[in-house]
Amino acid sequence: MTTMKKWEIIHIPVKPQISIMDPPCVDVVAAVIEPKLANTLIRRLNQTSPLENLTHVKRVRKISVEEAPQASFTTYANSGINSHLSSLMLSNIDGITGFSEEDSQTVFSFMKLALKLTNSGPQLENAAVIVDPSVRKIISSASDQTHSWHSPIDTSSIETRCIKHPAVVTSYQPDANGAAVVSDENKRLDTDVSCLYPWKWMEHQQNTGKTCYFHPLRHAALVAIELAAARDKHLYPGSGNMLDHSFQVNSLTSSIDSPAKKQKLDFSKDKNDSDLKACAHDSCFETERPYLCTGFDIYLVWEPCTMCAMALVHQRIRRIFYAFPNPNFGALGSVQRLQGEKSLNHHYAVFRVLLPEDVLDHAPS
Amino acid sequence: MALCEEENSASTLSFMELAIQQANDALDNLEVPIGCVFVLDGKVISTGRNRTTETRNATRHAEMEAIDDLLKNWQDNGLSAMEIAGKFSKCDLYVTCEPCIMCASALSILGIRSVFYGCGNDKFGGCGSILSLHSQGKGFECTGGIMASEAVSLLRRFYEQGNPNAPKPHRPLQISK
Ligand SMILES: [Zn+2]
Numbered sequence A: 001m002t003t004m005k006k007w008e009i010i011h012i013p014v015k016p017q018i019s020i021m022d023p024p025c026v027d028v029v030a031a032v033i034e035p036k037l038a039n040t041l042i043r044r045l046n047q048t049s050p051l052e053n054l055t056h057v058k059r060v061r062k063i064s065v066e067e068a069p070q071a072s073f074t075t076y077a078n079s080g081i082n083s084h085l086s087s088l089m090l091s092n093i094d095g096i097t098g099f100s101e102e103d104s105q106t107v108f109s110f111m112k113l114a115l116k117l118t119n120s121g122p123q124l125e126n127a128a129v130i131v132d133p134s135v136r137k138i139i140s141s142a143s144d145q146t147h148s149w150h151s152p153i154d155t156s157s158i159e160t161r162c163i164k165h166p167a168v169v170t171s172y173q174p175d176a177n178g179a180a181v182v183s184d185e186n187k188r189l190d191t192d193v194s195c196l197y198p199w200k201w202m203e204h205q206q207n208t209g210k211t212c213y214f215h216p217l218r219h220a221a222l223v224a225i226e227l228a229a230a231r232d233k234h235l236y237p238g239s240g241n242m243l244d245h246s247f248q249v250n251s252l253t254s255s256i257d258s259p260a261k262k263q264k265l266d267f268s269k270d271k272n273d274s275d276l277k278a279c280a281h282d283s284c285f286e287t288e289r290p291y292l293c294t295g296f297d298i299y300l301v302w303e304p305c306t307m308c309a310m311a312l313v314h315q316r317i318r319r320i321f322y323a324f325p326n327p328n329f330g331a332l333g334s335v336q337r338l339q340g341e342k343s344l345n346h347h348y349a350v351f352r353v354l355l356p357e358d359v360l361d362h363a364p365s
Numbered sequence B: 001m002a003l004c005e006e007e008n009s010a011s012t013l014s015f016m017e018l019a020i021q022q023a024n025d026a027l028d029n030l031e032v033p034i035g036c037v038f039v040l041d042g043k044v045i046s047t048g049r050n051r052t053t054e055t056r057n058a059t060r061h062a063e064m065e066a067i068d069d070l071l072k073n074w075q076d077n078g079l080s081a082m083e084i085a086g087k088f089s090k091c092d093l094y095v096t097c098e099p100c101i102m103c104a105s106a107l108s109i110l111g112i113r114s115v116f117y118g119c120g121n122d123k124f125g126g127c128g129s130i131l132s133l134h135s136q137g138k139g140f141e142c143t144g145g146i147m148a149s150e151a152v153s154l155l156r157r158f159y160e161q162g163n164p165n166a167p168k169p170h171r172p173l174q175i176s177k
């Protein structure tokens, strides 16, 4: 274990083995253009030099140039792009280009919260905190519930979230060094972390007189998503009408349909997102309701497994921060790399947060 | 992934018929029409259909709904984790659309025996289309293309007949009043 002196945030790119310190370069052409030409130019550019692998890159950015506040800035890379550099430069997801000191501190404080959740139970568990970064507000938080599923689709869970089975909690001895144990003795003590050992449930011993069920799939991220959805329903009870349905099947099977038919069925999917991005989330006005978790971040102690990572795609999470990699089933770089799956209809940015040694030694208890 | 339209047994088709009924129920409730049934020892033990709109939880796919029911029922009947694992290992899933990456992972975690699905899912499919989770680690048998045209026509109806939940080209209006 290398000794870390300070907190650090590392972007986990969509393709493996690209060093942040030494990204490959590519030629880029940039120009200031008339704003009203932007649509035409982009259409032509998409034909002549499509930005493959870089679907999140914006070609045009509005910037304020002296004496011409409405000027636009067009840029495109040469064909055959596999440029990490241009994605670093042009991405519209905050943080890929680096974090301000203020933003970094926010990231660290939410990660501390997730670490605290991890250590709050009788055994180490994964923990998830969903956050609205625009107002720095916690939307939902949860740790694994593979052993403590209270009841299916219980709407009161908004209030009872994260409360463990009481009998279990009383037997728990708080361990001030819990987080230190997490990193140093990975193999010994993390065997109850759902995303690391998803098949462990089969060995679960049931206690008699239990008040809750076990559920092999209630990993922290899935529970946090469920709570965020329940909160949404609670805050915006009347507005079920803006869900788009592209998340499960965007276009239908290629085995049966002709491409022409597929086109027809391919639902426009990202319009809601852009419409809503500008909205504030803090109010209960129906029109300001965010679509699913669009614009929200999630903090996880361990890199999520494939199931959890895909759930976060479905729920449209914007950024994922995790502290420890998951060498067994990690789906964000360790084993799979879902953020690099082009076919998915939504792509989040992924970051690993490195913890300094002293945080590990004096973990919150 | 084997395609074996001609050798589908009568029971395979009848179970898929039930999954289609579930998908129909989803359609009637303005949900994406995908449905499924779990089968153990030749009997349907659980059904599910998409419930993402109602719950505003985009992970509430048909498979997840049916799995929750199973886990609750088995534990209400006093089954242990080991016994439940034993049951899953003899379970087959019939679902109208290829399980997505999330659901395919979930089915692998539960240790299900096999999956029969209707149409493929070329955006999210976890059983061959995007990832092949059925053939990695603790995988499961997977057979696609069963009553696929029925499954597709339901989905097509949903998207083409003016889905009331469709995103509007402009900022969504306040519909509920
Ligand atoms: Zn997981």
Ligand SMILES: [Zn+2]
Pocket: B061, B063, B099, B100, B101, B102, B103, B104
């Ligand atoms: Zn699914």
